[in-house]
Every structure is written in structure tokens, then in C-alpha cells.
Amino acid sequence: MTSAASNATRTRTFFQAAWVKFRKHKLARVGGAVLLLLYLAALFADFLAPYPEIHGFRNFSYAPPTQIHFQDEQGRWTRPFVYGFQIGRDPNTFQKILIEDKSKKFPLYFFVRGEPYKLFGFIPADIRLFGGPAFTTSSEEVAVFLWGADDFGRDIWGRIWYGARVSLCVGIAAALCAIVLGMFFGGLAGFYAGINSRISFGYGNRELYAHLRAARGAALAWMLLKRVGHLALCLGMAYLAYTTLVGYLSTARGLELFIGSLFVAGAAWLLYVLFWTGIRLDPDNVIMRLTEVLSAIPGLLLLVILRALFPQQLSPTATFYIVVAILALVGWGGLARVIRSQILSIREAEYSQAARALGASDTRIIVRHILPQVATYLIVTVSLAIPGFILSESGLSFLNLGISEPAASWGLMLSKAQANGITAFTDRPFLLIPGFFIFLAILSWSFLGDGLRDAFDPRSK
Incomplete structure (x- = not known):
């Protein structure tokens, strides 16, 4: 009787309950099985391919x-x-x-x-x-x-599995890098959001005067230094305006000189405000405004612009790391915004406030109370972000801005079909096979992500 009662009262842990719910999601299991086969095929690509990657007839x-x-x-x-x-x-x-x-x-x-x-x-x-x-x-x-x-007589069967190493691994690598950036900046914005946690750069007049007031004659010296600084700034601006006017009248590139002078004047004013009068910055406002700027620029356009900053003639390994870094740099903004909202709610929870009242440091609150609550969300976020990165890399390679020859990538292989035009659909449909694998990988990751989201959501029943 006692053992039956103990078995009845025994409860599953969070991850055991999540595993039970995940097993009930049939599409998620199918997606996970397909991804397992694809990654195993990419791992043993040399064994599956009858010829080396760059060998052609x-x-x-x-x-x-x-x-x-x-x-x-x-x-x-x-x-x-x-x-x-x-x-x-x-x-x-x-x-x-x-x-x-x-x-x-x-x-x-x-x-x-x-x-x-x-x-x-x-x-x-x-x-x-x-x-x-x-x-x-x-x-x-x-x-x-x-x-x-x-077109070079290379076996498409083998190059599909060679290309899977790039197309599949770049999604995981870019998602992990984007999660690190999004976790850092999103956590910084969420945990230190508010007027009471603003970061100060430099000293304002009152702060610096309070520090120097105890020293003999320091306050007077500071006031004199401040006046000299104001006078130097005014003289510098006047001289800059004079040289700009002379240059505008005497040279053919006066407009460029005028714009450059405005830029220099603005930078000088910003330095003066930052280090002389002091400025307070809320990390939440700064980071969120930065993410809004990133989200305002079309993703593909930003990817193309960032990739164009690097030389095209690079080794496939260097290009792989560059593409991963660009994808992570473009994709961390949306993750940071969601992580910020998660941490904002966790920061105001009772256990976080109790830990702060007991004298726990910010590091301890973050490590012991906030990160464990965000970990399950990160698992779901990574699984849902990987398909987007795979598609972005395929788009870059399709435009010949990603992985270059002689290495293989599904997007690069699909560009062969685009080069053949309508012939690829009528006479050479086998050139479209990489597109099928791109679709299959993205669909499988989406199914797996949906299953993980339903399994780890504590509100689902």
C-alpha cells in the first residue's frame, strides 16, 4: 500500500515531462529523424561519395x-x-x-x-x-x-553531401553565435533597464566639483579650466568655419570639405559633452535603439552589404567563418529583444527580489535565478532560428557571395540551375535537387522547433 501511494505521488521532472510531450508530437519526431539522417550523411560524405569533392570528368x-x-x-x-x-x-x-x-x-x-x-x-x-x-x-x-x-562533370550525389557540411553546419554555428550576442546584449538591456541603473560616462560638473571641493584651490582651478575649455572650443569652431569657407571658395571639392567639417565639429561637440559635462546612458535604450536600426534595414540587403566589405577571393574556410559572423551579426537583434522581455519579467519575480533583498550580487542573481529560467527558451530559440540562417546562407551562395568554388554548398549548387535558365526545368531537372534538400532541411528544423516549443512551454497542457 505504501509503495503504491509513493508511486502515485511521484512526479516527473521538468525535462521528463517535456520529453513525454515531445514524443507525442509526430511531426517533430519525423523532423528530428530526417535531420539526424542528413547530419550523419554530411559527417560521412567522403564515404557516401564515389569521387572526391573537386574531382570532375x-x-x-x-x-x-x-x-x-x-x-x-x-x-x-x-x-x-x-x-x-x-x-x-x-x-x-x-x-x-x-x-x-x-x-x-x-x-x-x-x-x-x-x-x-x-x-x-x-x-x-x-x-x-x-x-x-x-x-x-x-x-x-x-x-x-x-x-x-x-557543368564541370562533378557528381551531384557526392556534392550534395559535401555541400550539406556547409549548409547544415552554418545554421547551427550562426545560431549559436547569435544566441551569445543576443543573450549578452538582451540580458544587459533587460537586467539593467530603468533609470536607477544608468551608466555614467565621464564626470558632470556637479560630480567633479564635489570630488575636487575637498582639495585646496581645486574648485577654482576646475572653474578656470572649464572656462579655458569653452574658449578653446569656440576658437576651434571659428577657425574650422573660416577654413571651410576658404576651402569652399578656392577648391572644386568644397561640398565634401563642408560635410567633413560638419562631421568634425559634431565629433568635437560629442567629446566635449561626454568627457567634460558628463552624460548618462541607459543600456536598455541604447541597445534597443540599435536593434531597431538593424530591424529597419532589409535583412538580405544588409547581408549583401556586409559580405561586399570582404574580398571575394578568399579560401572556402575563411569564407565560411565570415558568413557565420555576418549571419550572427545580422540575426542577434531579434533574439536580444525577446531575451530582454524574458529577463524583465524574471527580474521582477519574487525569488529575484528576495535574493536581492538578502544581499545577493548581480552576478549571483543572473547565474542562479535568471539563466536557468531562460535556458529552456534558448533551446527553442536555437531550433527555430537555424532554418532562417540556413536559408540566408543559401541565398548568399546562390548570389555567389557565400561559399565559392571549388567547395560545395546547396545554394551554390542551385545557382547552376539558375545559370541554365528554363533548360534546368526541361532538359536538366537534376540541377534542382539541391533546392529540394534546402526545403527538406528547413521544413525538418521547423517541425523540430515546433515540437520543442510545445514541449518546453510550461503553459501547455
Whole structure:
């Protein structure tokens, strides 16, 4: 009787209850399973691809998907094989076409030795999923393209998995960096919001006079220094106006000189106000105004402008880090606003006020009371922000502003279809396969994010 009562009163923890609710979300489980397969395929891309990432066949440009045969000429089932190819011409369009040469038959083997690679980046290996003796020698008369070839004769099947490393990982990396920035600035704005927590830069007249009043003759010295500063500022502005007028009358670039003079005068006035008279800044107002400026600029336009600041001829690794940094810089504003609202409500909670009344420091309140409450929200936010970053990276690569050749990216591969125009829909539909994987990854992340949001929402039943 006692054990039954104890089992009846036993309650689940928060994460156990969240797991139970997540398992009931079928679309979230499907999305998680699809993402698991995609990331495993990206991790073992060298094993799945029959050829290296940059390997191409000069005679197989825009080759259609290779037909794999399972029956011989007599109709008997046999080992999978492909025929050789001969290069011919279409009598109507005079374009180069590939014709199967049935006099040459090449068997297809699984788990064969091919071009060497490094598994996980550091383990030497040469086992590939499928291939054959003729494939390992890079024969120009035979090749296997499960999903066709691109303009350089590179296997689209293999480049899909090579490109998944960039397109899938850039979303997670950019989301984590944006979360760090959004958590820092959003937490700063939310926790220190209010007039009582304003940060002061420099000393105002009253503050500095109070500090110097105890010193003998310091107050008089300060007043004299202040008057000298005012006089120097007025003389400097007058001289600046004189040189501007002379330059405007004597040079052909007077407008540029006038605008530059206004900029210098404004900077001088700002420095004077900041360090002589003192200024108080509310971090909440400063950060929120900055996020409003970021949200006012169209996202794609801001991405293109920031990417244009860096050279185009960079290594794929350097370009990857630059794209991640740009995506995080553009995407942290919205996250900071939501985190600020979360922290504002948690800061006014009873346990936070009780900890402050007991003498707890700001660091202890943030670490022990605020961050645990925001952690579940961050999990949901990351899962929902990743699809947007994946789509943004694909857009940059589609515009040839992201990952560059010879590296692979789904957006970069999709640009091949755009370069072919309507031909990609009529004669070469296999060039649109990267677009399907972009759609699949974004849809799967959206399903997973919805499931996590429903599971971690304490108000859901």
C-alpha cells in the first residue's frame, strides 16, 4: 500500500515531462529523424561519395543520371552494372550527348577502395560506399552519376553531401553565435533597464566639483579650466568655419570639405559633452535603439552589404567563418529583444527580489535565478532560428557571395540551375535537387522547433 501511494505521488521532472510531450508530437519526431539522417550523411560524405569533392570528368559536363542495370541482355538478374559511354551529337540541337556503349559493361561493387580521404578530418581511410575497378582509375569512358553531373562533370550525389557540411553546419554555428550576442546584449538591456541603473560616462560638473571641493584651490582651478575649455572650443569652431569657407571658395571639392567639417565639429561637440559635462546612458535604450536600426534595414540587403566589405577571393574556410559572423551579426537583434522581455519579467519575480533583498550580487542573481529560467527558451530559440540562417546562407551562395568554388554548398549548387535558365526545368531537372534538400532541411528544423516549443512551454497542457 505504501509503495503504491509513493508511486502515485511521484512526479516527473521538468525535462521528463517535456520529453513525454515531445514524443507525442509526430511531426517533430519525423523532423528530428530526417535531420539526424542528413547530419550523419554530411559527417560521412567522403564515404557516401564515389569521387572526391573537386574531382570532375571533362567529357561528362551536365551528364544525366546514370542508369544502373540489374538484368543482363537475357533478362537474368545479376550484379548491378553500368555500360560505358560514347560521345555523340544530337541531330536536332547539335549538342553533345552521351550514348551507352553496350559492348562495355562495368560491374558495380559496394564498400570498395577508392580515392583516399580523412574520416572526420583526421582518420586516414579509402573505403567508399560503391564503386568499381574502372571508377578508381578515373576512367573517362565510364562514370556513375546517381543524380547527374554539373557543368564541370562533378557528381551531384557526392556534392550534395559535401555541400550539406556547409549548409547544415552554418545554421547551427550562426545560431549559436547569435544566441551569445543576443543573450549578452538582451540580458544587459533587460537586467539593467530603468533609470536607477544608468551608466555614467565621464564626470558632470556637479560630480567633479564635489570630488575636487575637498582639495585646496581645486574648485577654482576646475572653474578656470572649464572656462579655458569653452574658449578653446569656440576658437576651434571659428577657425574650422573660416577654413571651410576658404576651402569652399578656392577648391572644386568644397561640398565634401563642408560635410567633413560638419562631421568634425559634431565629433568635437560629442567629446566635449561626454568627457567634460558628463552624460548618462541607459543600456536598455541604447541597445534597443540599435536593434531597431538593424530591424529597419532589409535583412538580405544588409547581408549583401556586409559580405561586399570582404574580398571575394578568399579560401572556402575563411569564407565560411565570415558568413557565420555576418549571419550572427545580422540575426542577434531579434533574439536580444525577446531575451530582454524574458529577463524583465524574471527580474521582477519574487525569488529575484528576495535574493536581492538578502544581499545577493548581480552576478549571483543572473547565474542562479535568471539563466536557468531562460535556458529552456534558448533551446527553442536555437531550433527555430537555424532554418532562417540556413536559408540566408543559401541565398548568399546562390548570389555567389557565400561559399565559392571549388567547395560545395546547396545554394551554390542551385545557382547552376539558375545559370541554365528554363533548360534546368526541361532538359536538366537534376540541377534542382539541391533546392529540394534546402526545403527538406528547413521544413525538418521547423517541425523540430515546433515540437520543442510545445514541449518546453510550461503553459501547455
